[in-house]
Amino acid sequence: MRIVAELTTEIRDGRYAPGDRIPSESELCKRFGVARETARRAVAALRDRGIVETEWGRGSRVIGSASTE
Secondary structure, three states: OHHHHHHHHHHHOOOOOOOOEOOOHHHHHHHHOOOHHHHHHHHHHHHHOOOEEEEOOOEEEEOOOOOOO
16 A cells, blocks of 8 residues: 555654654545545554554554564
8 A cells, every 4th residue: 555655664764753643644635645544544554563553533643663564
């Protein structure tokens, strides 16, 4: 998935450090020209890989390294 690949690269390259929030679903929709469900699945994939965690109403933030992704 393009969104997962790009965000993983940005995290690995230090654009988003542990504790930083990643773009919201709405921002990802605009940036990548995708539907909200696609953005939601991309964030879920990052969460499943242990790279981000999501807090309802607060968004998703980086918690892990993307160095091996």
